[in-house]
Amino acid sequence: MNFLNSKNKVGSSFILLFSLIYLAAIFEIPVNESLSYDVVSARTLPYCLALVAILVCLLQIFVSAEDDSEESLHTAIQGFQWRPCLQLTAAMFLYGMSFEFLGFLLATFLFLLVGFAILKEKRYLLSLAVAAGVALFMWLVLTQLFSIHLDSGEVYRMFFGS
Amino acid sequence: MNLLNIKLFRTQYTKTSLRILFYCVFCSVVPAALGSDRLHFLIPGGAGGGWDTTARGVGEALTRSGIVAGASYENRSGGDGSKAIAYMIETADRQKNTLMISSTPIILKSLKNIFPQSYKDLTPVAAVVADYGAFVVKADSKYQKWQQMIADYQLDPRNVRVAGGSVIGGMDHVVAAMALSKSGTDAKALRYIPYNAGAKAMVGLLSNETQLLSTGLSEAIALAEQGEVRILAMTAPARLSHAPSIPTLQEQNIDLVFTNWRGFFGAPGMSEEKVSSLQDSLGEMYESKEWEEIRTQRGWSNLFIRGKEFTEFLQAQESEMAILVDDLGLR
Amino acid sequence: MLDGILQGLNTAFLPINLLLLFVGCFAGTFIGMLPGLGPVSAIALMIPITYGFDPSSGLILMAGVYYGAVFGGSTSAILINAPGVSGAVATAFDGYPMAQRGEAGRALALAAYSSFCGGTIGAVFLLIFVPFLAKVSLSFQSADYFALMLFGLTAITAFAGKGQVLKAVLMAVLGLMLATVGEDPSGIQRFTFGITDLYDGISFLLLSMATFAIAEALVVILRPAPVESEQSSQDVSFKALGSMKLSKEEVLDVAPVVGRSSVLGFLVGVLPGAGATIASFLAYGMERNLASLKEKLKFGKGSLRGLAAPESANNAASTGSFVPLLTLGIPGSATTAVMLGALLSYGVQPGPRLYIDNPAVFWSVIISMYLGNVILLVLNLPLIPYISRLLDIPKQFLTPIILFLSLIGVYLVSFNPFDLVMMVVIGAIAVFFRVLNFPLAPMLLGFILGGMLEENLRRALMISDGSLAFLWERPITASILLITLATVLIPQLLSMLRKNS
Numbered sequence: 005m006n007f008l009n010s011k012n013k014v015g016s017s018f019i020l021l022f023s024l025i026y027l028a029a030i031f032e033i034p035v036n037e038s039l040s041y042d043v044v045s046a047r048t049l050p051y052c053l054a055l056v057a058i059l060v061c062l063l064q065i066f067v068s069a070e071d072d073s074e075e076s077l078h079t080a081i082q083g084f085q086w087r088p089c090l091q092l093t094a095a096m097f098l099y100g101m102s103f104e105f106l107g108f109l110l111a112t113f114l115f116l117l118v119g120f121a122i123l124k125e126k127r128y129l130l131s132l133a134v135a136a137g138v139a140l141f142m143w144l145v146l147t148q149l150f151s152i153h154l155d156s157g158e159v160y161r162m163f164f165g166s
Numbered sequence: 167m168n169l170l171n172i173k174l175f176r177t178q179y180t181k182t183s184l185r186i187l188f189y190c191v192f193c194s195v196v197p198a199a200l201g202s203d204r205l206h207f208l209i210p211g212g213a214g215g216g217w218d219t220t221a222r223g224v225g226e227a228l229t230r231s232g233i234v235a236g237a238s239y240e241n242r243s244g245g246d247g248s249k250a251i252a253y254m255i256e257t258a259d260r261q262k263n264t265l266m267i268s269s270t271p272i273i274l275k276s277l278k279n280i281f282p283q284s285y286k287d288l289t290p291v292a293a294v295v296a297d298y299g300a301f302v303v304k305a306d307s308k309y310q311k312w313q314q315m316i317a318d319y320q321l322d323p324r325n326v327r328v329a330g331g332s333v334i335g336g337m338d339h340v341v342a343a344m345a346l347s348k349s350g351t352d353a354k355a356l357r358y359i360p361y362n363a364g365a366k367a368m369v370g371l372l373s374n375e376t377q378l379l380s381t382g383l384s385e386a387i388a389l390a391e392q393g394e395v396r397i398l399a400m401t402a403p404a405r406l407s408h409a410p411s412i413p414t415l416q417e418q419n420i421d422l423v424f425t426n427w428r429g430f431f432g433a434p435g436m437s438e439e440k441v442s443s444l445q446d447s448l449g450e451m452y453e454s455k456e457w458e459e460i461r462t463q464r465g466w467s468n469l470f471i472r473g474k475e476f477t478e479f480l481q482a483q484e485s486e487m488a489i490l491v492d493d494l495g496l497r
Numbered sequence: 498m499l500d501g502i503l504q505g506l507n508t509a510f511l512p513i514n515l516l517l518l519f520v521g522c523f524a525g526t527f528i529g530m531l532p533g534l535g536p537v538s539a540i541a542l543m544i545p546i547t548y549g550f551d552p553s554s555g556l557i558l559m560a561g562v563y564y565g566a567v568f569g570g571s572t573s574a575i576l577i578n579a580p581g582v583s584g585a586v587a588t589a590f591d592g593y594p595m596a597q598r599g600e601a602g603r604a605l606a607l608a609a610y611s612s613f614c615g616g617t618i619g620a621v622f623l624l625i626f627v628p629f630l631a632k633v634s635l636s637f638q639s640a641d642y643f644a645l646m647l648f649g650l651t652a653i654t655a656f657a658g659k660g661q662v663l664k665a666v667l668m669a670v671l672g673l674m675l676a677t678v679g680e681d682p683s684g685i686q687r688f689t690f691g692i693t694d695l696y697d698g699i700s701f702l703l704l705s706m707a708t709f710a711i712a713e714a715l716v717v718i719l720r721p722a723p724v725e726s727e728q729s730s731q732d733v734s735f736k737a738l739g740s741m742k743l744s745k746e747e748v749l750d751v752a753p754v755v756g757r758s759s760v761l762g763f764l765v766g767v768l769p770g771a772g773a774t775i776a777s778f779l780a781y782g783m784e785r786n787l788a789s790l791k792e793k794l795k796f797g798k799g800s801l802r803g804l805a806a807p808e809s810a811n812n813a814a815s816t817g818s819f820v821p822l823l824t825l826g827i828p829g830s831a832t833t834a835v836m837l838g839a840l841l842s843y844g845v846q847p848g849p850r851l852y853i854d855n856p857a858v859f860w861s862v863i864i865s866m867y868l869g870n871v872i873l874l875v876l877n878l879p880l881i882p883y884i885s886r887l888l889d890i891p892k893q894f895l896t897p898i899i900l901f902l903s904l905i906g907v908y909l910v911s912f913n914p915f916d917l918v919m920m921v922v923i924g925a926i927a928v929f930f931r932v933l934n935f936p937l938a939p940m941l942l943g944f945i946l947g948g949m950l951e952e953n954l955r956r957a958l959m960i961s962d963g964s965l966a967f968l969w970e971r972p973i974t975a976s977i978l979l980i981t982l983a984t985v986l987i988p989q990l991l992s993m994l995r996k997n998s
Contacts, residue, residue: 011932011933011934011935012664012933014933015664015930015933015934015935016667018929019667019671022671022674023674026674026688029688029690033685033686033687033688034685035685036334036495036496036683036685041357041959041962041963042334042683042955042958042959043958043959043963044954044955044958045683046681046683046685046687049673049677049951049954050674050677050687050688053670053673053674053677054674056670057667057670057671057674060663060666060667060670061667063663064663064664064667077933080932080934081932083721084719084720084721084932085718085719085720085721086719088718089715089718089719089928092715092718092896092897092900093715093921093924093925096711096900096904096917096920096921096924097918097921099901099904099917100904100914100917100918100920100921101914101918103908103914103917104914112901112905115897115901116897116898116901119896119897119900119901120893120894120897122897123718123892123893123896123897124893125891125893125894134894138898138901142905146909150528150542151238151239151542151545152542152909153206153238153239153240153241155240161260212537212910212911213537213538213541213542213835213910214537214538214540214541214831214834214835214838218541219838222544222545226545226548230548240912241912242912242913243697243910243911243912243913244693244694244696244697244911244913244915244916245693245694245696245697246680246693246696246697248693248696249693249694249913252693278684280686280696281693282693324962327959327960333680333681333682333683333684334682334683334684335683335684336684357959359956359959359960360682360683360684360952360956361952361956362682362952363834365769365827365828365829365834366769366770366829368827369634369635369769369770369821369827369829370638370639370956372635372825372827373635373636373637373638374638375638375639375956375960376960388826388846388848389825389826389827389848389849391848391850392826392848392849392850393849393850394825394848394849463841463842463844464841464842465841496684
């Protein structure tokens with residue numbers, strides 16, 4: 005079977021790559037010479053893990069015929085809707101990045117609104133109401149009911165001071 | 167509330183807005199008074215931990231005794247406490263009313279160059295509670311006195327393995343090493359067995375895995391009173407009023423006093439009037455019966471050090487630990 | 498003892514205390530349903546509110562909050578694949594597929610019954626064996642925990658479908674590798690690359706929410722929706738969602754599972770170094786190994802047994818974890834640590850003397866905990882039809898809200914925005930693995946066992962001065978290791994025999 009079409013091989017290659025980076029990073033770990041009674045150092049277990057992972061990956065890629073019979077990657081991803089999925093991931097990423105700047109309320113409101121739009125909700129007024137409602141409701145419950153401190157955000161401070 | 171929450175999604179938006187209104191009214195019953203005498207606590211760890219309970223205990227005593235109008239708490243964990251320090255420094259200009267809680271391990275971590283920023287970049291306000299290092303054996307242990315244990319240790323350090331609730335080079339390890347070194351033995355030969363919490367280390371001792379436990383006095387005292395374990399020594403300067411039967415290292419001719427303080431820091435560049443007014447508030451709290459109640463419940467020892475003395479105290483503790491960390495080769 | 502129990506019952510049944518129990522259960526369920534906020538946060542949030550309460554009332558409120566939060570965690574695990582508490586991860590394995598099939602009500606009801614039974618069996622054990630159990634919880638040393646963690650790893654096979662063993666092993670190793678990020682037991686930073694946000698390591702909650710809740714929500718969007726007439730399916734699923742009916746055969750089928758898992762869960766819970774999460778994984782693994790070939794295939798696809806096992810084990814273990822807390826004053830987990838804080842603030846000092854000197858207090862603690870369990874069932878069963886209809890919210894609204902709740906749940910524990918970004922990255926990688934059909938459950942299992950595996954191994958080696966003799970010198974270690982070997986080898990031998998004949 006074509007290499008790029010086998011789910012097993014693609015996945016194993018990915019983990020192999022990760023393991024190699026992991027292996028390289030092990031040599032950055034300092035070893036404390038003064039702890040002679042600790043026969044296992046901070047490097048020992050990572051070292052074993054990296055070797056096992058690399059071995060299994062190589063097995064998967066070159067030897068194993070494990071479920072090669074299953075559907076190929078190509079057919080498996082047929083009809084996948086990559087666009088909304090990627091857009092949502094990007095929206096979450098932006099939510100995380102802008103959380104401190106926008107503050108809980110504004111960031112959440114915008115994230116939900118964008119999320120609804122990505123998933124093609126056409127009733128804009130309803131979207132607006134739900135996004136505002138959920139953000140406000142959660143904010144009230146968390147800050148007022150449970151007195152959890154949520155940062156009000158740079159934007160809020162720009163307009164209202166601290 | 168679950169029910170309402172669901173309906174909030176399910177019903178049309180006319181109803182939604184009504185419900186939001188309802189919640190606004192409902193929640194405004196909970197007063198959210200914003201004033202300058204409201205204190206804000208920054209806690210470098212999660213809810214329910216040691217820093218968290220201390221900060222909330224102090225905040226509770228301050229508000230209930232009416233010294234401040236209210237207190238809010240912000241948990242900002244990450245980086246083993248260093249995220250909160252960095253946050254205090256970055257946002258110093260709007261942390262005028264903020265107290266960050268901290269304790270001895272933060273000095274140790276700064277020493278080992280783990281943190282990019284040091285506690286020295288912050289404004290020390292005051293230490294409020296203390297805990298002391300305690301050396302604990304099982305009730306059926308053959309050691310009755312500290313010196314008996316030392317004698318055995320000198321024969322072979324493997325006779326006395328020490329459990330502790332911190333990593334190697336962490337506070338419990340360092341305190342044990344200090345005590346051993348002051349007792350005239352080779353602290354480098356110490357077999358320190360790390361556990362990931364004081365309670366787990368206690369289990370290690372009780373299940374006969376180790377012969378000695380190095381931990382905080384407050385964590386061991388209840389079990390000692392109930393006769394499960396015996397405390398050979400602790401590192402306070404003198405016997406404590408709430409535990410008069412526990413001997414200090416000093417009276418056993420070991421010259422070591424070690425205090426695990428918990429105290430507060432302000433943002434860098436906090437004005438002197440602000441610092442002294444915060445210190446006054448904490449001093450006033452010390453007199454209140456609310457504080458006394460919370461303190462005894464939690465088993466905390468009083469330790470109030472403010473102003474210049476606090477800075478000097480921190481420096482002394484740092485240099486004392488620095489020598490040992492270097493001796494052990496842990497830096 | 499009987500006096501103490503009666504006195505405890507009397508206090509607990511005061512109307513005001515029953516009311517508090519209801520309030521506590523309700524608040525706990527709500528907090529627990531927010532993914533990320535579990536019993537720890539719920540209790541920590543409640544302690545300041547109960548300042549100045551009568552100790553027994555405060556305690557009863559806490560008991561309600563505690564059980565409510567545990568059940569709330571299972572609810573979000575079943576409904577939206579977001580295990581808000583680490584003990585509920587294994588619940589999601591089969592609970593979520595059930596909900597996907599439109600049996601959310603049944604799944605929730607089964608979870609409620611199983612956890613009730615787990616709690617009850619745990620409480621009965623407590624009642625009978627308390628004085629003896631303190632010794633049990635101190636009988637395990639690091640070497641034994643190491644063996645137990647190894648045994649836990651054999652549960653990987655439970656997550657490996659046909660011909661997937663290598664993949665499952667690979668994912669478990671990946672989890673073990675992720676667990677090494679952060680400070681190691683000798684105080685050295687590993688794989689942190691100077692990023693302070695990684696110093697504490699990756700939190701289990703973050704990993705499980707990213708790989709389960711976020712990845713699942715994204716995969717639902719990714720996969721093309723099956724074409725069907727919307728109107729009719731909507732009607733059917735709406736009614737079915739709320740239904741809680743379990744047939745008599747199903748109940749009989751599940752009953753022994755609940756019994757076994759509860760006993761196992763309780764025993765694991767009693768050990769201060771193990772905990773409810775490991776208990777639920779072990780029970781899941783055990784049940785799958787015991788199941789018939791036909792039943793095995795259902796695991797992970799909405800098996801009733803696969804849901805009942807971790808749920809009852811989880812709750813029995815939570816009850817069991819009160820043994821070291823109450824008899825020794827030693828909290829074995831984050832949850833019991835915060836419970837200890839609550840007990841202390843009511844002036845109850847747990848320890849060996851409590852049982853002897855003050856049996857009334859001792860029993861009222863246990864009875865309040867048990868009542869929490871009962872009230873939870875009474876309160877939540879009628880709510881299940883409503884809660885399960887949450888899934889009826891249109892997808893375009895539900896998905897972003899799930900994503901938001903998952904993100905904020907993790908944020909509410911660490912308050913570190915870096916975690917939000919890390920979660921999105923891990924979630925995206927998890928989607929990639931899902932598409933490639935690599936199982937994620939073994940990764941979580943490897944992750945949760947990894948830290949403890951290394952810690953205990955290193956301690957055992959330090960104590961034995963570097964000799965491996967601890968593997969066979971202690972009877973507990975040796976027997977657990979033998980069981981582990983048997984679990985791995987016997988199925989292989991059997992299949993070889995089958996081939997020969």
